[in-house]
Amino acid sequence: MSDLQSKIQYSIEVADAPDIPGEGKPRRNVLCPDKLIIHPPNATTLYENFLHGVNEAGNGNFLGHREIQDGVAGPYFWQSYIEVQKRVANFGSGLSKLGFKPKGVLGLFLINTPEYIMAQLACHQYNFIAVPLYDTLGVDSIEYIINQTEMKCCLVTADKGRMLLNMKNKLPTLQTIIVIDHYDQEFTNLASSLNVKVLNFIVVERDGSVHQINAENARPDDVAIISYTSGTTGTPKGVVLTHKNIMANVASIRWLSEKGKCHLLSTEDVHISYLPLAHVFELVNTATMIYGGVAIGFYQGDTMKLLDDIAELKPTIFISVPRLLNRVYDKVMAGVKAKGGVAQWMFTTAYNAKKNGLDKGNVDHWMWDRVVFAPIRARLGGRVKVILSGAAPISTEVMDFLRIAFSIDVYEGYGQTENAACLTMSLLGDTSSGHVGPPQVCVEVKLVDVPDMNYTSNDKPYPRGEICVRGHSVFREYYKLPEITAEVIDKEGWCHTGDIGCWDDQGRLVIIDRVKNIFKLAQGEYIVPDKIENIYVKHELVHQIFVHGDSLQPSLVAIVVPDEGMLLKWAKQNNFGKKSFQELCGDPKVKKYLLQSLIKYGKINNLKGFEIIKNIHLTYKPFSISNNLLTPTLKLKRYQAKIKFHNEIIDMYAEIA
Incomplete structure (x- = not known):
């Protein structure tokens, strides 16, 4: 890192904050130390945010999707901001004609589509409350959410609508389903037999356009959304977020952008x-895009075809989560290794040269960007200016790789549903990794001692503790759960995140642990499974891994999904005949080799003895959202994984014994 970079301070203690035993002083972004930003200019609510986008972009592209004909996706078809504005008003009016009143609940049970955004914007304009549903929560959770919110109407795709109809005997409040795509007569008959009204999105929109009902616009403190956390255990909790909560983060990003510390979003x-x-x-993310008048193109709905959508759309902004970015990293590195020879030498030379530049704050190289890294940039369409990683921790190696390979600004954000997704974010010009940046300018952050885990505000060289946040983006409450709300938001308004962090020497936050997502082994050692998994998943033969242990066992075991391509290649080189991937995963010799490799890999990467896994089980079926082992942001659901692999875990420990 350059001397200039190393001297920059990114956050500062709040002036005149009292000294309180057992906690550090609150810190704010150094660029805005005297106040917390509430909303961007001319937009205090999400509807006003949309109007700002309309004023910015007008007839420019807003919502784009691809028409599918005979299974083949065509070019993007676009609707302008002004066109969408009219459709939103008509749909909101149509909902009003169906009996919706301000603060009424609209369920949203569908993948990302233009209709999703239009329905959400109609909620913002007419002061309805959006309640998203997703089937990966599980049937029981969907039933719980619909009944807790007393949901009467839900916007769906036909497949999700059928799912709700099949559950209707457990959903007494559900009266109306609005479908965005095709449904047949059998679907209509089923709904009719259950006394559920079925309408088409276009019909509701058309009815709303006739003698349109005026909207009662939301106010900043009105509820915009109840976002149920999928979590990793237990019943989902409804996080109540107001318009002010979400707009505070939009304001923070915009404010930092105008100070030259983030990419300034525009109609381009x-x-x-x-x-x-x-x-x-x-x-x-979407609200922030809309404020700037950005064009938003939707994927087809199949992540396996995402690269095809990217090639067609050629986005300038790419927002992702670590599991996907890790796969980009893994595939590129595996490809380089497979080529070997001169190609591998050239890549390594170029990579090291740019890594040296990265340490000095540079992401560009006049020659290597053209000769070596251009094909990698082309994988994301060739026009990406900014990458943002969020929703889970990302390794320093992958962050460095993204900056080196794509020659662009790469940001890492940290946040939770309870603080409207973004609590801190790294800033433009900071090319170092291993931190999540300073606080957003809409909040202040402090660290509170966790004595049981030996984290205190007096720790040297850096103060450590539970991350607590206070400010305009902090949620109002958990829906109908006042006691649990009180456990998370204290009397002074501080939201306790459950994450452990420390301030580095430049006032940036570093996430180091989790208060609850840890366990003890039989000898009393604390285990942080996320940290261990993040190391093992970098092994070339590992696609996914679930590390498990508990206080009754002396060691760790793991469920491993091998990388299919790399395992098949290894098997061919080691005379395993023509065995399939599934057969290889069931072969004891493969398991023995991979276990020995992982034990060595753990030692090389400085894992402590009790952190090294002692037995593994191989499965050919990846962890996914559809099999309920990943959350929608691709975090591992530990509780569900523990249940699913209960027998395998018992067998692994029996083998060790």
């Missing part, structure tokens, strides 16, 4: 929407 930008809109991370 294009965003690809594929992360679930049901999750607050993409919700806030």
